[in-house]
Amino acid sequence: MAFSVGVVLFGIGLVAIAIRRDLVIKLLALGLTNAGSILCLVAVGDRPDARVPICAVCRDVIYADPLPQAVVLSAIVINFAILALALVFVMRLVEQYHSTDSRHIEDLVQRELDEGGDQ
């Protein structure tokens, strides 16, 4: 169940990245895809009637697989870093072009490259 929710979130984010032209919305959608993929990974550790894998004596209880929960922390941190850095760069582009429209920025950058004979 959680796995399919993850896949759906991932898909929604992906479609939004592909069709929305506003860069801020694109980054929000990127956050959604990341959340989806992370949810998929956590969901893998689930077992029927499982408990949280924090226990002193857990010989006779069923607990969720701790490994996906441990590794997923790295993924969360990485995705946070990516979003933060990407937003900084979007700010830089907005300062330069006063726009968050990806197609508009693409055109302006291309024109600059064509005219300037840029390195």
Add this chain to the structure above:
Amino acid sequence: MILAVLPLSRFVLGLLCHLSERKARLLAVVGWCISAALTVLLILETRDGSTITVGLGGWPADLGIVLRFDAVSAAVCPLVLLLELAAILYVRKDAPRPLFYALLQFLLGAVFALLLSQDLFNEYVILELLTLVGFLLVGYDRRPAQVWASLKYLVLASVGMGFFLVGVAVVYRHTGTLNLGLLAGILADQPDAPWVVLAATLLTAGVAVKAGLFGFSQWLPAAHSAAPPAVSALLSGLVIKMGIVVILRLSQVFPLGATLQLLGAATALLGVVYAAYARNLKRMLAFSTLSQIGYLALGLAIGTPQALAGVLDYAIAHGLFKGLLFLAAGEASRAVGSGRFDDLVSKRAAIPNATVGALLVGTLGIVGLPPLAGFGAKAVLLGSHPNVFVATILVLTSIGTAFAFAKLLPLFRFRRAASCPSDRIAAYAVLALPILFFVPLTGVTLPSLQLGSGLRPLLVVESVGAIAIGVLLHRLSARRTPRLPRRIFFLEEAVLAILIGLLLVYLFLSV
């Protein structure tokens, strides 16, 4: 123990570089020396073909992270060291660059870590780290074109890595391990299970975004041509190969042969077509990188031990000459004030002789003139008995590469020109000498894989013939260059291309 030090020392040094900017240059040299010493030690220890394996923290292999120094690491580590040395020498006399050396250390730490990693999730983390550092380095000078190129890189790579992570989840759900060695054993029992196809699709498509396969890596031309020269050299020579290393590791676990053949062929041909009609030197080099990655993917598709040896050789050779070409192209564009071919040719007197020499050596290497690096490596690849389809694509790509690089011919005139700083000459020499005196590394370590001597004359004829045909076609072709569609490199189209590519890979794998 040594294995963990190899990448970790770079992360410590990166922090130190950040803390004391003044000592950063010295620390960069220290880092290089440490890695060089460790690499020599490891290669000597494994020269009989053995591998060194370490399970970190004493965990068993199915739970913990396993590092392994194998033939792939032994082959690629020297290339890492050479490219790093060239990059350090190249930027030595530039104005002080805050954070640059720290980022460089992180980049190389990640590269070494990936070469040792045998764990899928570990590889995911390292690939993301490479994305982040690469993103900061591409946008280093904060020019708008760079910022936009690196933002596109980040978004697309992040989408790709999302697929990879879901693939990791699928693998863990069905096998309970992420260790590649153990996975190979488990999959040998059930090669056709539906989840295997799904996992293979997600993992391959995810890495393909980082590895520079056409349709997946539409960010590459803009990012590699906009980045500062030393960064372009490292990204094109090294970082993009890390994706190929991961695909190599995946192809030893999952049955990817036919898919890689298709992707490789498309990448090799489309890359070279775009390279042939690029108007800007660095952009042409970036497209040529795409086509050469296709070459490597085709080699992986053949899949025999000799083909894999050829892939490693070609990856090293390509790292050397593409690194050299990017460094020299950066210098030439700066001297002329523009990177366009028209301007370069009309103002060629401003380009220093050493730079022209470096461009010449790089060009001769990449078109595969015997006995330089490009030929030596290609000979191993072509000598590994590919099928007719792969062989045809390989030859067509050689012709196309010669056609594309024939545009540089007017530049190769030596004259009295502005002199070149000695650091730059040293940087060129570090990369040019191995190109001139290239010995296929895998031929040394695995003598049984050396070519039969009967095939060699044929390969020389093929190679020289391809160059001749390419240059001839360039002479015959009309002077005006057609404009190829640019839209496929826009962000939205690139995301759609990844989705279509993913579906194609899935269809191809499930048939």
